[in-house]
Amino acid sequence: MVNQTSFKPGEGGRPKGSKNKVTIEVKEFLNNFLHDNLNTLQSDFDKLDSKDRLYFIEKILKYIIPTKADNNITRAINQYEDWTEEQIQAELDRLNNK
Numbered sequence: 313m314v315n316q317t318s319f320k321p322g323e324g325g326r327p328k329g330s331k332n333k334v335t336i337e338v339k340e341f342l343n344n345f346l347h348d349n350l351n352t353l354q355s356d357f358d359k360l361d362s363k364d365r366l367y368f369i370e371k372i373l374k375y376i377i378p379t380k381a382d383n384n385i386t387r388a389i390n391q392y393e394d395w396t397e398e399q400i401q402a403e404l405d406r407l408n409n410k
Contacts, residue, residue: 346353357365392400 357368360368392403395403
């Protein structure tokens with residue numbers, strides 16, 4: 313199959329680390345939609361039975377609260393927050409010698 317793009321290997325495309333325009337537009341659309349429909353959303357939420365309200369909350373929490381992995385990383389970083397340079401170097405040496 314012939315490559316029909318105008319890009320050569322190693323050239324073109326979206327630069328590494330750049331924001332995806334479509335993702336940004338979708339997030340902005342959803343944010344505006346939610347903002348414009350807060351009253352309706354609240355009313356619909358209030359009509360749900362308790363099981364469905366909990367299900368809804370569970371589903372949206374992952375977008376609000378950091379995941380467990382993120383918490384573990386933060387906790388690990390905070391563990392070394394007050395260490396001196398000597399303590400950090402000693403820990404690095406210990407880990408390298410494992």
